[in-house]
Each structure stands twice: as C-alpha cells, then as structure tokens.
Amino acid sequence: MEFSVPERIRDIKPFLVMDILERARQLEAEGRDIIHLEVGEPDFETPGVIVQAAQKALSDGHTHYTTALGIPELREAIVDRYNHLYNLAIDPARVVVTSGTSPAMLMLFSVLIEAGEEIILSDPHYACHPSFILSAMGSPVLVPAGAEEGFVLQVNAVQERITPRTRCILINSPSNPMGVRLAKEEIEALAGLGPPLVSDEIYHGLSYGERDYSALEFSDEAFIINGFSKYFAMTGWRLGYLIVPERFVRSLEILQQNYFVSPNSFVQQAGIAALREAVPAAEKMRDIYANRRITMMQGLKSIGLPVHREPDGAFYAFADAHQFSPNSLVLAREILEATGVAVAPGADFGPGGEGYLRFSYCNSVENIETALERVGRYLAGR
Numbered sequence: 001m002e003f004s005v006p007e008r009i010r011d012i013k014p015f016l017v018m019d020i021l022e023r024a025r026q027l028e029a030e031g032r033d034i035i036h037l038e039v040g041e042p043d044f045e046t047p048g049v050i051v052q053a054a055q056k057a058l059s060d061g062h063t064h065y066t067t068a069l070g071i072p073e074l075r076e077a078i079v080d081r082y083n084h085l086y087n088l089a090i091d092p093a094r095v096v097v098t099s100g101t102s103p104a105m106l107m108l109f110s111v112l113i114e115a116g117e118e119i120i121l122s123d124p125h126y127a128c129h130p131s132f133i134l135s136a137m138g139s140p141v142l143v144p145a146g147a148e149e150g151f152v153l154q155v156n157a158v159q160e161r162i163t164p165r166t167r168c169i170l171i172n173s174p175s176n177p178m179g180v181r182l183a184k185e186e187i188e189a190l191a192g193l194g195p196p197l198v199s200d201e202i203y204h205g206l207s208y209g210e211r212d213y214s215a216l217e218f219s220d221e222a223f224i225i226n227g228f229s230k231y232f233a234m235t236g237w238r239l240g241y242l243i244v245p246e247r248f249v250r251s252l253e254i255l256q257q258n259y260f261v262s263p264n265s266f267v268q269q270a271g272i273a274a275l276r277e278a279v280p281a282a283e284k285m286r287d288i289y290a291n292r293r294i295t296m297m298q299g300l301k302s303i304g305l306p307v308h309r310e311p312d313g314a315f316y317a318f319a320d321a322h323q324f325s326p327n328s329l330v331l332a333r334e335i336l337e338a339t340g341v342a343v344a345p346g347a348d349f350g351p352g353g354e355g356y357l358r359f360s361y362c363n364s365v366e367n368i369e370t371a372l373e374r375v376g377r378y379l380a381g382r
C-alpha cells in the first residue's frame with residue numbers, strides 16, 4: 001500500500017528564503033563574494049554576559065532536564081521584564097518557557113485550535129505562522145495587509161472576517177516581513193473585537209520610535225509569544241516563551257512534557273542573565289540597527305525600489321519590486337546570481353507578498369551600501 005503525508009502537512013509551504021540561502025552558500029563556497037540581506041538573523045555575537053552565564057551554568061552542572069514549564073527564576077525574570085516594560089502585574093505562573101519561539105507556537109496552536117477552527121492573520125505574514133496553524137488542523141484566514149492597508153491588519157476588515165468558527169486573531173508587531181507596527185489604538189481595537197489576540201512579540205525592543213505595546217496591556221485574555229532570538233541576538237540558543245491565561249498552563253505543561261520534556265537547562269540560565277544583565281548590550285545593537293535602517297531606506301529609494309511605508313521595527317525593509325518582475329522568487333534568484341546579493345522573495349510571506357523583496361539590515365552599513373549599489377546597477381541595466 002502506498003503511503004503519503006497527510007494533506008494538512010502537504011499544505012505547509014517550503015521556506016523559499018532557505019533555498020536562496022543555500023544557493024548563496026554554494027556560491028560562497030565557489031569563491032563568490034556574497035552579501036547576505038536575506039536572513040532574519042542578527043549578525044551580532046550574543047552579548048558576553050549571556051555567553052559567560054551559559055559557560056558558568058555548564059560548569060555548575062546545569063546539564064539535566066528542568067521542570068517542564070521552565071525554571072522559576074527565569075519565569076520570574078520574564079514577568080519582571082513584561083511588568084516593568086508594560087506596567088503589568090502578570091504572575092510567573094502564566095509563563096511557559098520553550099526551546100525557541102517556534103516550539104512555543106507549535107504547542108500554543110495545538111492547545112488553542114479545534115480541527116477546522118479559523119485563525120485570522122495578515123497577508124503578508126511571517127512565513128511559518130500559517131504552518132503552525134495547519135499543523136494544529138486549523139484554518140488560516142488571510143486578511144489583506146498590503147501597501148493600501150499600510151501593511152497592517154485593518155480593524156474593520158478583521159471584523160468582517162469573524163465567524164462562529166474564529167478561534168483567535170494573530171498579530172505580529174513589529175512585523176516580519178514588513179517591519180511596521182500596529183498603533184496602540186489598533187491593538188486595542190483588535191483586542192476588543194471578541195476573539196482573543198495571539199500576539200507574536202518577538203521583535204519587541206527592536207523598534208525605532210515610540211515604545212512597543214504588548215497585547216496584554218489591552219486584554220488579560222491575550223496569548224503572548226516571545227523569545228530571545230532577535231533582541232538578544234540568541235537565534236542559535238533556542239529559547240522562547242509563552243504568557244497565557246492561567247487555565248491553559250496545565251495543557252501546555254503536558255504538551256511540553258510529551259514533546260520536549262523541558263527547555264534546555266543551561267540555556268535557561270543564560271536567559272536569566274540576558275533579561276537581568278544584557279539589556280544595555282541589546283540596546284547598543286538596537287542603536288546600530290537604527291543607523292542601518294537609515295542607510296537601507298536611502299539606498300532602496302535611490303535605486304528605485306519603493307518602500308511604501310517606512311518600517312519602524314524589526315530589521316526589515318519590504319520593497320516593491322513589481323516594476324522589475326511579478327515573480328519575486330525568480331527576481332531574487334536572478335539578483336543573487338548576477339550581483340552576489342541575497343534577498344528574501346516576498347512570495348515567502350503569503351500571496352500578498354508576491355512582487356516584493358525583503359531586505360534585512362542585519363549587516364554592516366558598508367555591506368548594505370555595497371549591496372544596494374550592486375543591485376541598483378543590475379536593475380538599471382536589466
């Protein structure tokens with residue numbers, strides 16, 4: 001008998017940017033000079049205080065399983081930061097520590113979604129968001145958030161898509177791939193529509209202007225997804241967390257016990273150091289991103305790649321490349337082969353992303369300048 005993977009898994013799309021990255025690495029191995037603007041990963045080393053805390057944790061024998069929900073000191077440090085930043089009074093009992101934000105989403109959507117229930121999210125969106133929803137047998141409902149909508153969910157449009165099957169509204173501000181933020185009033189209005197908010201706050205802190213607003217400031221029933229990968233430059237460490245209404249904690253604990261046993265022991269110790277001691281180092285990285293953002297925006301403008309709404313968060317600029325090609329993957333591949341500059345095809349981020357290219361500014365000002373010069377020259381002569 002022939003077996004095939006189930007339909008809900010077949011519906012999960014490949015992450016196209018990984019194909020670009022792979023080809024870029026191949027070209028590098030062949031001796032080509034490649035500039036990476038495709039990956040959503042800080043180019044900085046993890047701050048020293050965090051590394052030292054991990055080294056000490058290993059020496060001290062933090063090499064065993066921990067409690068499934070995460071060690072109490074880390075859960076406390078997480079709520080201390082949330083309570084301080086957003087003036088909240090969250091109890092550490094609501095925190096579930098995970099081995100990265102991605103496992104957090106896998107578990108959260110598993111406990112939230114009944115088969116066939118709908119989750120509203122923006123189009124474009126982070127490439128993997130619908131994948132987690134599909135894995136949990138949910139149905140992603142895409143609401144346009146393109147240039148006309150200022151690249152954010154429109155409250156009225158979301159309201160129109162709410163049905164009795166709607167389970168929650170997923171928001172991501174600052175956003176991947178657009179790097180823009182919902183206004184305070186917009187988060188508040190979305191929180192008031194009825195279905196609970198699931199808020200992916202992984203880019204909080206990486207914002208260039210007014211402070212970020214947590215969904216928890218507007219509803220105690222919101223579900224928070226967050227992690228250490230971006231703000232603390234800890235992508236490879238795999239550390240994330242959820243903050244959920246207390247009645248969901250036990251189900252998440254059971255899932256964690258079954259799926260992952262516990263988050264990584266010594267990495268949790270490093271997480272405490274990150275929250276308690278590494279904020280100044282993270283703020284320095286933020287300031288550097290802020291400068292790079294200016295270089296990126298000026299450069300894109302000068303080579304005729306419009307960014308319809310100025311990004312003010314994360315480390316992405318989402319440029320409109322329709323005038324060069326309707327197919328962003330073909331264009332990204334072409335640019336890579338011709339110029340050695342790797343960028344992410346907008347098609348990765350939903351149908352609304354097609355025709356766009358995502359430029360990450362996780363690279364030096366000099367490299368951004370060189371990359372844009374090369375891309376500009378190529379596009380002009382094409």
Ligand SMILES: Cc1ncc(COP(=O)(O)O)c(C=O)c1O
Nearest residue numbers: 040100101102126176227229240
């Ligand atoms: C919006 C968003 N959420 C989650 C993640 C995944 O983060 P983690 O490294 O914690 O799994 C990413 C990574 O790019 C992201 O952009």
